[in-house]
Amino acid sequence: MAYGSARREETETETGLFSLGLTRGRTAVLAMLGIDAVFWVMMWEGSVPMPGMNWLMGERSIPMAAPGAMELGTFHAGGTAFVGFFVMWGVMMWTMMHPAMARFTRDYTAAHQGSAVQTALAVTAFFASYHIIWMLSATFPLGFHAGLSALGYEGIYGFVRSHTVGVVGTMLVLTGLYQLTTFKQNLLRDCCANVNPHEDDIPTAFREGVWHGTRCVAICFGFFFLLMPFFGEMNFFWMVALTTLVTIERLPIWGDDIAVSTGIISLLAGVVVLVAQPDLGISFTMSMGM
Numbered sequence: 001m002a003y004g005s006a007r008r009e010e011t012e013t014e015t016g017l018f019s020l021g022l023t024r025g026r027t028a029v030l031a032m033l034g035i036d037a038v039f040w041v042m043m044w045e046g047s048v049p050m051p052g053m054n055w056l057m058g059e060r061s062i063p064m065a066a067p068g069a070m071e072l073g074t075f076h077a078g079g080t081a082f083v084g085f086f087v088m089w090g091v092m093m094w095t096m097m098h099p100a101m102a103r104f105t106r107d108y109t110a111a112h113q114g115s116a117v118q119t120a121l122a123v124t125a126f127f128a129s130y131h132i133i134w135m136l137s138a139t140f141p142l143g144f145h146a147g148l149s150a151l152g153y154e155g156i157y158g159f160v161r162s163h164t165v166g167v168v169g170t171m172l173v174l175t176g177l178y179q180l181t182t183f184k185q186n187l188l189r190d191c192c193a194n195v196n197p198h199e200d201d202i203p204t205a206f207r208e209g210v211w212h213g214t215r216c217v218a219i220c221f222g223f224f225f226l227l228m229p230f231f232g233e234m235n236f237f238w239m240v241a242l243t244t245l246v247t248i249e250r251l252p253i254w255g256d257d258i259a260v261s262t263g264i265i266s267l268l269a270g271v272v273v274l275v276a277q278p279d280l281g282i283s284f285t286m287s288m289g290m
Contacts, residue, residue, distance in 0.1 A: 023110065024109045024110055024112070024116070024119055025105075025106035025107070025109045025110035026106065027109075028105050028106060028108075028109040028123055029102050029105055029106050029109075032098055032101065032102065032105050032127075033098065033099070033102065035098065036094070036095060036098035036099065039091055039094055039095035039098070040095055042091060042095075043091065043092060043095055043236070043239065044236065048087065048088045048091050048092070049083075049084030049085070049087050049088045050064065050070075050073070050084075050088065051070065051073050051074040051077050051081035051082075051084040051085050051088070052070075052072070052073020052074055052075075052076045052077040052081060053073060055073060055076055055077065056069055056072065056073045056076075057286065061285050061286045062157070062284065062285060062286070063283055063284075063285075063286050064234040065232045065233075065234045065235040065283075066157060066232050066282070066283060066284050067156055067157060067160040067161075067167075067229070067230050067231055067232045067282065067284075068145060068155050068156025068157030068158070068159070068160060068229060068230070068232075069157060069232065069233075069234070070085065070088065070141075070233050070234060071085070071141055071142060071144075071145035071155055071156055071157070071229070072145070072154065072155050072156070072157045074142070074145075075145060075146075075149070075155065082142070085138055085142065086135050086136070086138045087135070089135065089137070089138035089141070089233075090131065090134055090135030090138065092233065092239070093134040093135070093137065093224065094131055094134060095239070095243070096224075096239060096242060096243040096246065097134060097216065097220075097246065099243055099247045100216075100243070100246045100247040100250050101130075101216075102247075103192075103250065103252070104191070104195070104212075104250075105123070105127075107194055107195040108123065108126065108195050109123050110195075111195040111196060111197050111198055112197075112198060112199070112200065113197050113198065113199045114199055118199075118201075121201075121202055121205075122200045122201065122202065122204075122205040123205070125202040125203075125205040125206040125209065126200070126205040126206070126208055126209040126212070127209060128206065128209065129206045129207070129208075129209030129210045129213060130209040130210075130212055130213040130216075131213075132209075132210075132213070133209070133210055133213030133214055133216075133217060134213055134216070134217065137217050137224075137225070140225045140229075141156070141225065141228075141229040141233070144156055144229055145229075156229055156230060157284070160230055160282075160284075161284045164280060164282060165273060165274070165277050165278070165280065166274065167230055168230065168231070168270075168273055168280055168282075169270045169271070169272075169273035169274035170270065170274070171226050171227055171230045171231075171270070172227070172266050172267070172269050172270030172273060173266075173267055173270030173271065173274070174222070174226050174270075175222035175223065175226045175227055175263075175266045175270075176222075176262075176263045176264065176265070176266035176267025176268070176269075176270060177263070177267060178221060178222035178226065178263070179222055179259055179260070179262055179263025179266060179267075180260060180263040180264070180267070183218075184218075184219060184221075184222070184259065185256060185259060185260075187215055187218055187219045188219055188249065188250070188255060188256065188259055189255075189256065190215070191212075191215060191216065191219060191250065192250055192251075192252055192255050219246075220246055222266075223242050223245060223246060224242065227242070228242070231282075232282075245258075245262055249262065
């Protein structure tokens with residue numbers, strides 16, 4: 001798909017007090033955000049697989065929000081627990097990425113030159129592969145856990161518990177540096193470019209979803225794969241905060257500035273943590289009152 005400055009305009013100047021013109025683009029965004037609301041409720045209520053939860057919270061008294069807890073529980077349970085982890089991770093990533101994808105969804109839908117049915121099929125195919133890519137990105141935190149286990153730690157959990165300040169500070173620094181790379185910023189500009197008119201059929205839209213999903217994973221690598229696994233995935237506060245960051249850095253006008261600013265802030269925060277060695281208040285075990 002070509003990205004450029006052109007985008008088919010769906011709407012004309014409207015008059016009157018209210019406007020409820022449900023164009024294709026608006027309809028797609030409304031549907032996507034509606035689905036996202038369901039995902040947020042699922043995450044809030046814990047209606048997603050939680051591999052090894054009984055073992056973690058029962059025998060080990062490890063809170064689900066602890067760094068590396070989900071990976072630790074998954075590797076302990078083994079077998080089908082890995083499928084559960086991929087599902088859990090996928091829903092979590094979809095939850096956080098839908099708001100960030102709202103503008104692109106509108107543009108991609110509005111730029112499609114086919115009939116309403118052809119457009120709906122193309123958008124569905126695009127998001128099917130896009131969601132698959134995000135689900136498969138669970139291999140990163142699982143890979144980190146396996147690698148650290150091979151080094152003698154109890155995965156991410158044991159590594160962060162043994163070197164809490166050093167790990168947190170280092171990950172903040174690495175995330176900040178990644179935010180400032182030309183690689184990240186070029187991908188972000190490409191992601192935020194307008195969509196040229198197109199006639200994507202189902203196979204083409206599916207391929208575009210794979211490409212766009214891969215690019216989104218790369219754009220968000222610092223936030224979702226350097227910070228989240230080492231800060232704790234099942235932390236609702238971090239989910240909301242990171243959702244906000246990945247959404248606002250895709251704003252057409254201020255996106256670059258926001259990405260650079262968050263990079264500098266993360267870098268400085270990491271340096272402060274490494275130098276000051278503060279008590280970070282990260283819980284690795286549940287208190288008796290929980």
